[in-house]
Amino acid sequence: MIEVDTVSIKRGNNSSERRSLVKRLFLGTITAGSWMLGKSFALEPKASLVSAKAIPGTSTLRSVLPAENYPKPRFLPASYRLNGVYTNRRGGFDVTGQGSEVVLWYRDPTIPNGYNRPLSIFLTSHPKNEFHGTAGKAPTLVPLLIEDTAVMGQYFAGMWFQQNWVTADVHALVFHFKGLTVGIRGCRLAAVSCDDLVKVANSLKF
Secondary structure, three states, rough: OOOHHHHHHHHHHHOOOOOOHHHHHHHHHHHHHHHHHHHHHHHHHOEEEOOOOOOOOOOOOEEOOOHHOOOOOOOOOOEEEEEEEEEOOOOOOOOOOOOOOEEEEEEEEOOOOOOHHEEEEEOOOOOOOOOOOOOOOOOOOEEEEEEEEEEEEEEEEEEEOOOOOEEEOOOEEEEEOEEEEEEEEEEHHHHHHHHHHHHHHHHHEE
16 A cells, blocks of 8 residues: 655645645556556466366366376477467367366467367366267277377267268377377368377377
C-alpha cells in the first residue's frame, strides 16, 4: 500500500503546487496498482498445462511431473518442437478431457497451417475409449522395437470423419508398453509419414 504524505501536501507554497503533488501521488498509486495486477496475471498458471498435481484414476502416471520426466521421443520429424504437455486435451483415449491421460503436443512452425496439424502423443494407464477416430476399424499390425523390447503396434491409415473413413491426412499408431496405452497421431499434410510415426514410437524413452 502506498502512503500519501499529507504533511508535505499541507506545506505546499500555493494551491497549484499542492494540486501538482496530489496528482503525482495519485498517478503513482495507479501505476503501482496496475503493475501488481499485471504480475498476478502473469504468475497464474495455465489450467490446461501440466502442473504438480495427481491425475485421478491412474496408476503408472500417478503424479503429473514436468515434461522432461515423461516418456518422450528422441526422434521427431524435422522442425517439430514441443508445444505443450496437457492433461485435459480431448481426442485421445478419453474424449471428455477429464484428465485421465497425458498428452505431449508437438508442432512444426514452418508448415503452413501447422498449428492445426500437430504431432500428438497420448499416454494413459486407464484408456476409457478406443483411440479417437479409429473405433471399429481394423488396424494394420506394425512391429516396433522400444528400449530393446519387441512391441506390436496397431497402425490406422486414416480417421473417421462424419461417418467416412478419411485417409488423406490424419493417421495414427497405437500400442501398449510398460503398463501404458500410447497413441501417436500425425498428419501427412504436415510432413509426418507412417515411417515417422514408427520412428517416434521406437525412440520413446520410458
